[in-house]
Amino acid sequence: MSNLKTRKDLDQVFPEINITSNAALSDFTNTDTGGPADWLAFPTSIEQVQQLVDFTFENDIDLTVIGNASNLIVNDKGIAGLVIILTQMNQITVSTDRIVAQAGAPIIAVSEAACTAGLTGLEFAAGIPGSVGGAVFMNAGAYGGETKDVVKKATVMTREGEIKTIENDELDFGYRHSSVQDNHQVILSAEFQLVPGTVATIRAQMDDFNERRAQKQPLEWPSCGSVFKRPVGYFAGRLIHDAGLQGYTSGGAQVSKKHAGFIINIGGGTATDYVNVIKHVQSEVYRQFGVHLETEVRVIGRQ
Ligand SMILES: Cc1cc2nc3c(=O)[nH]c(=O)nc-3n(C[C@H](O)[C@H](O)[C@H](O)COP(=O)(O)OP(=O)(O)OC[C@H]3O[C@@H](n4cnc5c(N)ncnc54)[C@H](O)[C@@H]3O)c2cc1C
Known part of the structure; x- marks a missing residue:
């Protein structure tokens, strides 16, 4: 663990980043449970993520990245070191048959954006309450669709601070598995390859999935x-x-x-x-x- 002991230390190093110490993670988890993070940061840009990743690496501070905390149980004793929540990095950019979304964007919002643009492929994600980063990390899936079917590539930051693009076949997707689970990279964004479709059909499919979800869950x-x-x-x-x-x-x-x-x-x-x-x-x-x-x-x- 580093020589940094107090919030003041991190504030002094990164006054421009929203960082709090001893932050209750139960305020963010979908189970409403979990102890505090030693430090909790909400970076708003890749540059800020880079600063935090480099700093924690150089100072041997534990680093944990969280998306929407919808697939997590954070132990009651909390998390040592720095926790980064990426929900403020949530840009979604739609082009002809592709969507690029930052890791903190809700996958539901990406699914909605695809529907609005008449792009099919992400209907399965209409009710999954995770982020893009969490969906790639977990290879989230439902109703016969999986993240691996639509992700073309992901941009990640390694623990050493290097930014890399990883193609679908290198992500080692499996049932609720991706390579990111093994190599501790930070997912920054993902590019989704979709297919032109009809808005009404896409919407009907999403509504059907969400009704089934509400009935059963x-x-x-x-x-x-x-x-x-x-x-x-x-x-x-x-x-x-x-x-x-x-x-x-x-x-x-x-x-x-x-x-x-x-x-x-x-x-x-x-x-x-x-x-x-x-x-x-x-x-x-x-x-x-x-x-x-x-x-x-x-x-x-x-x-
Ligand atoms: C009501 C409900 C319904 C659900 N339905 C489904 C479903 O139908 N299908 C399904 O697959 N899942 C479902 N889930 C589980 C969950 O929504 C998914 O696993 C989702 O993909 C998790 O995303 P998240 O952003 O919440 O990840 P988190 O819970 O925040 O994190 C999960 C893991 O991903 C890692 N992670 C998150 N973001 C990043 C990042 N940017 N870089 C590196 N690592 C990261 C975290 O460290 C953690 O290990 C459901 C959950 C709930 C509460």
């Missing part, structure tokens, strides 16, 4: 979406339902009665409650069916 509660990956040959939600775990509660975290794959915060839930529910679900499903449920949601921060 507990969108009225804080959550982190589907907690578990789909095990080969099974559906996580079905196994959890069949194990009789819907409604199982620890503190304020509860396996949703509406969708067994979701864990909702019914009030006052903590990250520890979430982790306790996850562990219980994993052990019960394993005990009853011999299937290991791997988490899709990422649990990060101090143990």
